[in-house]
Amino acid sequence: MISASDGNKNTNAEPWGGFDDNLIQGSGSAVIDMENMDDTSGSSFEDMGEMHQRMKEEEEVAEEAAATEEDTGDDGEFLGMKGFKGQLGRQVADEVWQAGKRQASKAFNLYANIDILRPYFDVEPIQVRNRLIESMIPVRMIGFPQKVAGELYGPMMLVFTLVAILLHGMKTSGTVIREGTLMGTAIGTCFGYWLGVSSFIFFLAYLCNAQITMLQMLSLLGYGLFGHCVVLFVTYNVHFHWLFYVLWLVVGGVSTLRMVGVLISRTVGQTPRLILCGTLAILHMLFLLYLHFTYHKIVEGILDTLEGPNVPPIQRVARDLPDVATHLVNNTVKSLGISLQAQ
């Protein structure tokens, strides 16, 4: 009752200026905040971050005001009732305020998270370009820990690029059929590899006492995917077996060496270095092989069963399984069928 009427009075005057009133300070501000919170739940989602900030400031102001009020002492006329009421009101207001804050903080979580992430996206285009180039240049400097930029823009964009390239590869190799699932697989594979392997290596690094943070690991592995993007983009469009193997060894190897170099410089001791770098190198190189070959086998099988009428207009030649093998399989199936019919 107290806070309600007080709140109404304040809203009539001015939305945020409830503190000049000589009545109960805390309750007034709390009620107004709650009301405004409810208002923002609808349309102007944008202002919530600002409001959150403002509410924090206001809370401090309210506390200050309350403190000064206590210092100056209550007016004579309010001395008896006001002291008691003020205390009660403040207590209630505090509880209301706490509950409101808890509820509101849930809604603000999204925006708060954005603010938390913002420093990791603080890059210039030139920096990104330089880091992309550096990711292909292995540095042989073991004695001193190499610098790793803790940044997530480049890795995120590289992962999305890899998703797009994978999709492109799947489509050109003739997968109109399983498109939906392949889309999900592409996103799942890329993000799964990036996050999963980073956490795994980070865990290993923790065990091996390497000096690297999770953020640096994410950034390192993310930029390491640049080599994958280049190799896959080329080999999905130009279908030569030897080209893929050369690129796999050269480009994939170079980007792997870069990561290995960084990890070696940040680890002490032979065995930890071997474990950490061996794991990372094997995982990274095998992932590229996996991306190039795995889906294609599925596609090959489906194409074999569908045969002819369902191939898309720009279907490319089957590139990864040697022709001999498919001929062999086809012939054996045919001969088996003939022999079965004969029986």
Place this chain on the structure above:
Amino acid sequence: MAEVDDSNKPLFAGLSDVSISEDIPVEGEITVPVGPSSQDDAYSTLDEPVKETILRDLKAVGKKFVHVMYPRKSSALLRDWDLWGPLLLCVTLALMLQGGSADSKEDGGPQFAEVFVIIWFGSVVITLNSKLLGGTISFFQSLCVLGYCILPLTVAMIVCRLVLLGGSGTVSFIVRLVMVVASFSWSTFASTAFLADSQPANRKALVVYPIFLFYFVIGWMILTFSPSS
């Protein structure tokens, strides 16, 4: 509050003692200013026909379509954003791409959902990215712009389907390729024109890259689309 009432009471209590002499006429005219009420009538949409409401909204959407096709320096797309146009375009595109996977044993369900999810998830990612890079644009404004800028690609999709009716040879593929590439660059250009102002000048390239990727994937889907025979 009781104190306030008490303190107010003597103020008004004095009024009862005031006596008004008989010869002063206590009457007058109470006029309400007409301006605001008529304004309310103008903005009131409660008693207008439904047809008018729908037509007005459609007109607003159509006006924004024109803005996308003629990407001038204008803030109309940003100022009063809506998500009706993007929804319309997205559903149209997804429905037209639907036939592509009907040749499988599955009923092609994933296709619609896939297109739908790519468009919305993609624009959300781009928006978050632009916010993280320090853009000043609001969340839904960005969604609105990205959604409306699919329009050229939807047009390309319609053309592709018409071309595919004629047959799917090399010529038709070249026609579709040209169409898709043109509409893809148009989409990227238009959305960049709208969104670039809200970004820090030195980071435009970083914001444009995901937009480019987004429209590229959609354009690719349109190009590789083949209807079931």
